[in-house]
Amino acid sequence: MKRGIVALIVLTLFVGCGYFLFISHNYRSKINGILSFKKRPIRIQVQPFGDLSASQVSFVYDEIRKVYSNTVLLKPVALPSNSYYVPRDRYKADSIIHWLSNSTPDSCVTIGLTSKDISTVKGDIKDWGVIGLGFQPGKACVVSTSRLSNKNLSEQFFKVSLHELGHTQGLEHCENKACFMRDAEGHNTTDEEYEFCPKCRSVLIKRGWVFKS
Ligand SMILES: [Zn+2]
Ligand SMILES: [Zn+2]
Numbered sequence: 001m002k003r004g005i006v007a008l009i010v011l012t013l014f015v016g017c018g019y020f021l022f023i024s025h026n027y028r029s030k031i032n033g034i035l036s037f038k039k040r041p042i043r044i045q046v047q048p049f050g051d052l053s054a055s056q057v058s059f060v061y062d063e064i065r066k067v068y069s070n071t072v073l074l075k076p077v078a079l080p081s082n083s084y085y086v087p088r089d090r091y092k093a094d095s096i097i098h099w100l101s102n103s104t105p106d107s108c109v110t111i112g113l114t115s116k117d118i119s120t121v122k123g124d125i126k127d128w129g130v131i132g133l134g135f136q137p138g139k140a141c142v143v144s145t146s147r148l149s150n151k152n153l154s155e156q157f158f159k160v161s162l163h164e165l166g167h168t169q170g171l172e173h174c175e176n177k178a179c180f181m182r183d184a185e186g187h188n189t190t191d192e193e194y195e196f197c198p199k200c201r202s203v204l205i206k207r208g209w210v211f212k213s
Contacts, residue, residue: 040107041210044071044165047100049079049114056145056154060113063158064165067196069212079114085127090117093133093142100140107208109168111161112142131156134164141168149188159190169207171200 044064048057057073065071083095096112104110122128131148134141141164148156162180174181179197182189196204205211 040208041070042169042204042208043108044068045074045104045108045110046071047074047110047112048076049112049116050076051079051115052076052113052145053115056115056157057113059154060158060161064111064161067162068209070210074110079116085119088117088119088127090119090127090129093118093120093130096142097133097135097138097140100142101138104139108139109165110140111165112140113144113157113161114142115145117146118142118144132160132164134167136167136172137170138168141165151188152190156188156190159193162196166196166200166204169204169209171203174200176200 046057046061046064057076061071061073079091080096080099083091083093083099085092091114096114096118100110100112117129118133119127119129120133129147130144131146132141132143141161143157143161143164145153145157148160159180163182166181171181173183174197176182176197176199177189177192178194179200180193180195181197181200182193184190195201201211
C-alpha cells in the first residue's frame, strides 16, 4: 500500500515536471516570437502614383535611401478613384492613406507620392489643401508636389516625405530647427533641415528602424 502511494507521488511529480517543461518551452518560444517580431526592421515602401515624373520619383527615392537604407521602390499605380473630390478637382489624402495602408504589410510603412493636389478635413473646413498627410501613428502617408515652392521643390519634396513618415512612426513635431520633424508653421524651412535629430532618431530606433551608419 505504502509503495503504491510512493509510486503515485513519483508519477505525479514526473507528469508535473513534464507539463512544466512543456509549458515553459511554449512560453519561451512565444516570448522569442515576440522578440523576433520586434527586432524585424521597419521597411519604407515608396509608392509613386502614375502622374508623377520618373525623375522626381527617383530623386525622392534616392534621398530617402540616403537617410534610411531599408527602402524599396514600388511600381507606379493610379490614384484610387474613390479619393477623387470632383467639386475641387483634387484628391482626398485620407482616402489615399487608407488605400495605401490596406496593402502595407506588417513591419512596413508606405509613402505615396503624387503631383495632384490633395486635401483633408481641418476643423470645420471639409476640404483643406495640404502638402502632405500622415496619421500618427499609422502605416501610410502621402505627399504632393502641387503646393511646393518652385524654389527648392525637389529638396522640399523628400524632406516633407521624411517628415510625414516620421509622423506615421508616432513622432511629434520637434523644436530642433535642423530636424525633419520641425513644424514649418506654413513657412518653407526645408533649407535648414537635414536630419532626424538624436531625440527623434532614438524614437525611430525603438519603433524598429535600423539605421546603417
Ligand atoms: Zn507635421
Ligand atoms: Zn527631432
